[in-house]
Amino acid sequence: GAGVSQTPSNKVTEKGKYVELRCDPISGHTALYWYRQSLGQGPEFLIYFQGTGAADDSGLPNDRFFAVRPEGSVSTLKIQRTERGDSAVYLCASSRTGAAEAFFGQGTRLTVV
């Protein structure tokens, strides 16, 4: 596909469980970003990758959140010991390095029950 792909589109998990959210960026985009969005709020920055390395992870709320991008393409956001407050839409975006425009995926709606 031509756009940023996120899977799954919806995820329901029980409190305390571990979840992984996947992002397939646009081919050739070296920059990749994770955001999360709670109802009625704007997207909140989590982490930014340049290639395989995390260039800015200042938005990760605590050490239960971790993200990887081992080959500089697909990225996985991992959440341990999920809490009800983690319920949100998790958005991924990618861009060419230095480009003004970033392309967002449709997001993964995570619900922790």
Add this chain to the structure above:
Amino acid sequence: DAKTTQPTSMDCAEGRAANLPCNHSTISGNEYVYWYRQIHSQGPQYIIHGLKNNETNEMASLIITEDRKSSTLILPHATLRDTAVYYCIVRVAKGFQKLVFGTGTRLLVSP
């Protein structure tokens, strides 16, 4: 990054111009103004950006005041599909790094 202020919501009639204001009175000389929008249940979509000159593309026009303390996004002929939340963001550098989204302006275009 400088903080922005936008109205919470606006209405516009279909076919009319939608003018969305944004105040960014603390903007620095090297900060750009970006606009993104988010249609319901979709990820944000880039619209336009500028530094100090007015900009136009196929989606919209961006008018930045001479003192750069405010700007206006103009959708010249709004359609129902333009109903969305519009975010005005200011940030240093041209590349895409940490965009700080506020709560935006919810634009409702009606028939």
